[in-house]
Amino acid sequence: MELTVIGCSGSISGPLSPASSYLVTAPHGGRSFSLLVDLGPGSLGALYGLIDPSRIDAIAISHLHPDHCIDLCGFHVASRYAPNAPWDPVDLYGPPGTLERIRRAYDPSLDNSDAEDLTASFTPHAWQPSQQVGPFLITTAMMSHPVPTYGMRIEAGGEVLAYSADTGPTQALVDLARGADLLLAEASFLDGEANPSGLHLTGSQTGDHAQAAGVSALVITHVPPWYDTEQVLTAAREHFDGPVEAARPGMIRRVGGTERVGVAGGD
Ligand SMILES: [Zn+2]
Ligand SMILES: [Zn+2]
Numbered sequence: 001m002e003l004t005v006i007g008c009s010g011s012i013s014g015p016l017s018p019a020s021s022y023l024v025t026a027p028h029g030g031r032s033f034s035l036l037v038d039l040g041p042g043s044l045g046a047l048y049g050l051i052d053p054s055r056i057d058a059i060a061i062s063h064l065h066p067d068h069c070i071d072l073c074g075f076h077v078a079s080r081y082a083p084n085a086p087w088d089p090v091d092l093y094g095p096p097g098t099l100e101r102i103r104r105a106y107d108p109s110l111d112n113s114d115a116e117d118l119t120a121s122f123t124p125h126a127w128q129p130s131q132q133v134g135p136f137l138i139t140t141a142m143m144s145h146p147v148p149t150y151g152m153r154i155e156a157g158g159e160v161l162a163y164s165a166d167t168g169p170t171q172a173l174v175d176l177a178r179g180a181d182l183l184l185a186e187a188s189f190l191d192g193e194a195n196p197s198g199l200h201l202t203g204s205q206t207g208d209h210a211q212a213a214g215v216s217a218l219v220i221t222h223v224p225p226w227y228d229t230e231q232v233l234t235a236a237r238e239h240f241d242g243p244v245e246a247a248r249p250g251m252i253r254r255v256g257g258t259e260r261v262g263v264a265g266g267d
Helices: 043-047 072-081 098-106 171-177 203-213 229-237
Strands: 002-007 021-028 031-037 058-060 090-094 122-126 130-133 136-142 150-156 159-163 182-186 218-221 244-246 251-254
Touching: 002 043, 002 218, 021 043, 021 159, 031 150, 043 072, 072 090, 072 098, 090 098, 090 130, 098 122, 136 171, 150 171, 159 171, 171 182, 171 203, 182 203, 203 218, 203 229, 218 229, 229 244
Parallel strands: 031 058, 058 090, 090 122, 159 182, 182 218, 218 244
Antiparallel strands: 002 021, 002 251, 021 031, 130 136, 136 150, 150 159
16 A cells, blocks of 8 residues: 655645645555545646546545645536546545535526536435445544544455544544554644633644554644644654654555655656
Protein backbone atom coordinates (compact mmCIF):
# COMPACT_ATOMS: atom_id res chain seq x y z
CA MET A 1 0.00 0.00 0.00
CA GLU A 2 1.22 3.45 -0.78
CA LEU A 3 0.14 6.86 0.50
CA THR A 4 0.63 10.01 -1.55
CA VAL A 5 -0.18 13.39 -0.03
CA ILE A 6 -2.10 15.57 -2.49
CA GLY A 7 -2.97 18.29 -0.01
CA CYS A 8 -2.41 18.65 3.72
CA SER A 9 -3.20 22.24 4.66
CA GLY A 10 -5.61 22.37 7.59
CA SER A 11 -9.05 24.01 7.47
CA ILE A 12 -8.30 26.03 4.31
CA SER A 13 -5.85 25.72 1.44
CA GLY A 14 -2.42 27.16 2.17
CA PRO A 15 0.36 28.99 0.34
CA LEU A 16 2.22 25.73 -0.32
CA SER A 17 -0.51 23.10 -0.27
CA PRO A 18 -4.11 22.40 -1.19
CA ALA A 19 -6.44 21.42 1.64
CA SER A 20 -6.88 17.78 2.72
CA SER A 21 -6.57 15.08 0.07
CA TYR A 22 -4.64 11.80 -0.07
CA LEU A 23 -4.17 9.14 -2.71
CA VAL A 24 -3.97 5.56 -1.42
CA THR A 25 -2.99 2.83 -3.87
CA ALA A 26 -2.54 -0.94 -3.68
CA PRO A 27 -2.29 -3.79 -6.20
CA HIS A 28 -5.64 -5.19 -7.26
CA GLY A 29 -6.43 -7.58 -10.09
CA GLY A 30 -3.10 -7.10 -11.85
CA ARG A 31 -3.14 -3.30 -11.68
CA SER A 32 -2.97 -0.50 -9.14
CA PHE A 33 -6.24 0.49 -7.45
CA SER A 34 -6.51 4.22 -6.66
CA LEU A 35 -8.52 5.40 -3.67
CA LEU A 36 -8.82 9.14 -3.14
CA VAL A 37 -9.35 10.09 0.51
CA ASP A 38 -10.94 13.54 0.92
CA LEU A 39 -10.93 16.22 -1.76
CA GLY A 40 -10.46 19.67 -0.24
CA PRO A 41 -9.99 23.02 -2.02
CA GLY A 42 -7.25 22.98 -4.65
CA SER A 43 -6.63 19.25 -4.45
CA LEU A 44 -8.30 18.23 -7.70
CA GLY A 45 -5.96 20.45 -9.72
CA ALA A 46 -2.95 19.13 -7.82
CA LEU A 47 -4.14 15.57 -8.45
CA TYR A 48 -3.69 16.16 -12.19
CA GLY A 49 0.05 16.33 -11.53
CA LEU A 50 -0.01 12.69 -10.41
CA ILE A 51 -2.84 10.87 -12.14
CA ASP A 52 -5.66 11.57 -14.56
CA PRO A 53 -8.62 11.85 -12.15
CA SER A 54 -10.71 9.75 -14.56
CA ARG A 55 -8.55 6.80 -13.40
CA ILE A 56 -9.58 7.17 -9.74
CA ASP A 57 -11.40 3.98 -8.73
CA ALA A 58 -13.12 5.22 -5.58
CA ILE A 59 -13.40 8.32 -3.42
CA ALA A 60 -13.72 8.27 0.38
CA ILE A 61 -14.92 11.43 2.14
CA SER A 62 -14.36 11.67 5.89
CA HIS A 63 -16.89 14.44 6.56
CA LEU A 64 -18.77 17.23 4.86
CA HIS A 65 -16.81 20.28 5.98
CA PRO A 66 -15.79 22.11 2.79
CA ASP A 67 -12.05 21.73 3.41
CA HIS A 68 -12.50 17.95 2.94
CA CYS A 69 -15.08 17.66 0.17
CA ILE A 70 -15.65 20.80 -1.87
CA ASP A 71 -13.50 19.80 -4.87
CA LEU A 72 -16.08 17.09 -5.57
CA CYS A 73 -17.81 19.96 -7.41
CA GLY A 74 -14.75 20.27 -9.65
CA PHE A 75 -14.58 16.50 -10.07
CA HIS A 76 -18.15 16.59 -11.40
CA VAL A 77 -17.17 19.34 -13.87
CA ALA A 78 -14.16 17.37 -15.10
CA SER A 79 -16.24 14.20 -15.31
CA ARG A 80 -18.61 15.98 -17.69
CA TYR A 81 -16.38 18.34 -19.67
CA ALA A 82 -12.80 16.99 -19.76
CA PRO A 83 -11.70 15.83 -23.24
CA ASN A 84 -12.21 12.18 -22.25
CA ALA A 85 -15.63 12.86 -20.69
CA PRO A 86 -18.08 11.55 -19.78
CA TRP A 87 -16.36 9.42 -17.18
CA ASP A 88 -18.00 6.37 -15.69
CA PRO A 89 -19.54 7.22 -12.29
CA VAL A 90 -16.97 6.74 -9.53
CA ASP A 91 -17.85 5.00 -6.26
CA LEU A 92 -18.19 7.73 -3.63
CA TYR A 93 -18.10 6.70 0.03
CA GLY A 94 -19.08 9.33 2.57
CA PRO A 95 -21.46 10.37 5.31
CA PRO A 96 -25.17 10.01 4.55
CA GLY A 97 -26.24 12.99 2.41
CA THR A 98 -22.88 13.52 0.72
CA LEU A 99 -24.33 13.83 -2.78
CA GLU A 100 -27.01 16.32 -1.67
CA ARG A 101 -24.35 18.36 0.15
CA ILE A 102 -22.31 18.61 -3.05
CA ARG A 103 -25.35 19.30 -5.20
CA ARG A 104 -26.20 22.26 -2.96
CA ALA A 105 -22.64 23.55 -3.23
CA TYR A 106 -22.57 23.04 -6.98
CA ASP A 107 -25.96 24.36 -8.00
CA PRO A 108 -26.85 27.96 -7.11
CA SER A 109 -30.43 27.41 -8.29
CA LEU A 110 -32.99 27.03 -5.54
CA ASP A 111 -35.32 25.32 -7.99
CA ASN A 112 -34.90 21.59 -7.39
CA SER A 113 -36.83 20.72 -10.54
CA ASP A 114 -33.69 21.63 -12.49
CA ALA A 115 -31.28 20.05 -10.00
CA GLU A 116 -27.89 18.92 -11.24
CA ASP A 117 -27.74 15.15 -11.60
CA LEU A 118 -24.59 14.24 -9.74
CA THR A 119 -25.28 10.52 -10.12
CA ALA A 120 -23.82 10.92 -13.63
CA SER A 121 -20.45 11.38 -11.91
CA PHE A 122 -20.79 9.58 -8.57
CA THR A 123 -22.30 6.35 -7.27
CA PRO A 124 -22.91 7.19 -3.61
CA HIS A 125 -22.38 4.76 -0.72
CA ALA A 126 -23.13 5.84 2.86
CA TRP A 127 -20.36 4.78 5.24
CA GLN A 128 -20.86 1.44 7.01
CA PRO A 129 -18.79 0.23 9.99
CA SER A 130 -16.77 -1.79 7.47
CA GLN A 131 -16.73 -2.25 3.70
CA GLN A 132 -14.52 -3.75 1.01
CA VAL A 133 -13.43 -1.17 -1.57
CA GLY A 134 -11.28 -2.84 -4.23
CA PRO A 135 -8.28 -4.28 -2.34
CA PHE A 136 -9.04 -2.22 0.77
CA LEU A 137 -11.00 -3.26 3.81
CA ILE A 138 -12.08 0.09 5.22
CA THR A 139 -13.29 0.24 8.82
CA THR A 140 -14.80 3.52 9.97
CA ALA A 141 -15.30 5.03 13.41
CA MET A 142 -16.98 8.23 14.49
CA MET A 143 -14.51 10.89 15.53
CA SER A 144 -15.06 13.84 17.90
CA HIS A 145 -15.98 16.75 15.62
CA PRO A 146 -19.01 19.05 15.25
CA VAL A 147 -20.40 17.17 12.22
CA PRO A 148 -20.52 13.38 11.60
CA THR A 149 -16.88 12.56 10.90
CA TYR A 150 -15.54 9.15 9.97
CA GLY A 151 -11.99 8.15 10.81
CA MET A 152 -10.76 5.35 8.57
CA ARG A 153 -8.70 2.21 9.05
CA ILE A 154 -7.59 1.09 5.59
CA GLU A 155 -6.16 -2.43 5.32
CA ALA A 156 -4.72 -4.32 2.36
CA GLY A 157 -2.20 -7.14 2.11
CA GLY A 158 -1.61 -7.12 5.86
CA GLU A 159 -0.71 -3.41 5.84
CA VAL A 160 -2.68 -0.87 7.83
CA LEU A 161 -3.10 2.87 7.30
CA ALA A 162 -5.20 4.78 9.82
CA TYR A 163 -6.57 8.26 9.14
CA SER A 164 -7.92 10.49 11.88
CA ALA A 165 -9.87 12.84 9.62
CA ASP A 166 -10.72 15.83 11.85
CA THR A 167 -11.13 15.11 15.53
CA GLY A 168 -10.69 16.27 19.06
CA PRO A 169 -9.24 13.86 21.62
CA THR A 170 -11.10 10.52 21.53
CA GLN A 171 -10.50 6.90 22.50
CA ALA A 172 -12.22 6.00 19.21
CA LEU A 173 -9.12 7.15 17.32
CA VAL A 174 -6.84 5.08 19.53
CA ASP A 175 -9.01 1.99 18.95
CA LEU A 176 -9.26 2.63 15.21
CA ALA A 177 -5.50 3.09 14.79
CA ARG A 178 -4.44 0.22 17.08
CA GLY A 179 -1.18 -1.29 15.78
CA ALA A 180 -1.35 0.51 12.44
CA ASP A 181 1.77 0.69 10.29
CA LEU A 182 1.13 4.36 9.71
CA LEU A 183 -1.19 6.85 11.38
CA LEU A 184 -2.04 9.92 9.32
CA ALA A 185 -3.43 12.25 11.93
CA GLU A 186 -4.46 15.81 12.22
CA ALA A 187 -2.86 18.36 14.54
CA SER A 188 -4.57 21.69 14.07
CA PHE A 189 -4.16 23.40 17.42
CA LEU A 190 -1.21 24.67 19.44
CA ASP A 191 -0.67 23.50 22.99
CA GLY A 192 -1.19 26.05 25.73
CA GLU A 193 -3.96 27.94 23.98
CA ALA A 194 -7.65 28.09 24.93
CA ASN A 195 -8.69 25.62 22.25
CA PRO A 196 -12.37 24.67 21.91
CA SER A 197 -13.16 21.05 22.81
CA GLY A 198 -14.43 18.37 20.43
CA LEU A 199 -12.89 19.95 17.35
CA HIS A 200 -9.16 19.32 16.75
CA LEU A 201 -6.00 17.92 18.31
CA THR A 202 -2.82 19.68 19.39
CA GLY A 203 0.52 18.23 18.36
CA SER A 204 1.07 16.70 21.80
CA GLN A 205 -2.42 15.18 21.82
CA THR A 206 -1.80 13.63 18.40
CA GLY A 207 1.44 12.17 19.73
CA ASP A 208 -0.42 10.79 22.76
CA HIS A 209 -3.00 9.10 20.52
CA ALA A 210 -0.28 7.56 18.34
CA GLN A 211 1.56 6.32 21.43
CA ALA A 212 -1.59 4.83 22.99
CA ALA A 213 -2.47 3.10 19.71
CA GLY A 214 1.02 1.64 19.35
CA VAL A 215 1.37 2.66 15.71
CA SER A 216 4.68 2.22 13.90
CA ALA A 217 4.87 5.72 12.42
CA LEU A 218 3.02 9.01 12.59
CA VAL A 219 2.46 11.57 9.84
CA ILE A 220 1.07 14.88 11.08
CA THR A 221 -1.35 16.69 8.79
CA HIS A 222 -4.05 19.39 8.72
CA VAL A 223 -1.87 22.11 10.26
CA PRO A 224 -3.58 25.36 9.21
CA PRO A 225 -1.53 28.04 7.45
CA TRP A 226 -1.74 30.38 10.44
CA TYR A 227 0.33 28.00 12.59
CA ASP A 228 3.94 26.86 12.37
CA THR A 229 4.16 23.20 11.33
CA GLU A 230 7.54 22.79 13.06
CA GLN A 231 6.03 23.82 16.40
CA VAL A 232 3.26 21.22 16.05
CA LEU A 233 5.77 18.60 14.93
CA THR A 234 8.03 19.23 17.91
CA ALA A 235 5.11 18.82 20.30
CA ALA A 236 4.07 15.53 18.68
CA ARG A 237 7.63 14.16 18.86
CA GLU A 238 7.72 14.76 22.60
CA HIS A 239 4.72 12.47 23.06
CA PHE A 240 5.38 9.63 20.59
CA ASP A 241 8.38 7.29 20.61
CA GLY A 242 8.24 6.37 16.92
CA PRO A 243 9.10 8.34 13.79
CA VAL A 244 7.07 11.50 13.25
CA GLU A 245 7.05 13.69 10.19
CA ALA A 246 4.85 16.38 8.72
CA ALA A 247 2.86 15.73 5.57
CA ARG A 248 3.70 17.82 2.55
CA PRO A 249 2.27 17.81 -0.95
CA GLY A 250 3.77 15.13 -3.18
CA MET A 251 5.15 13.12 -0.28
CA ILE A 252 4.92 9.37 -0.88
CA ARG A 253 5.14 6.79 1.87
CA ARG A 254 4.97 3.04 1.63
CA VAL A 255 2.63 1.81 4.35
CA GLY A 256 4.05 -1.16 6.20
CA GLY A 257 7.66 -0.66 5.14
CA THR A 258 10.38 1.62 6.33
CA GLU A 259 11.71 2.30 2.87
CA ARG A 260 11.32 5.84 1.71
CA VAL A 261 9.85 5.63 -1.79
CA GLY A 262 10.39 9.18 -2.90
CA VAL A 263 8.67 12.46 -3.53
CA ALA A 264 6.52 13.01 -6.60
CA GLY A 265 7.67 15.86 -8.78
CA GLY A 266 10.81 16.65 -6.78
CA ASP A 267 11.33 17.44 -3.14
ZN1 LIG B 1 -10.65 19.99 8.27
ZN1 LIG C 1 -13.77 19.38 9.85
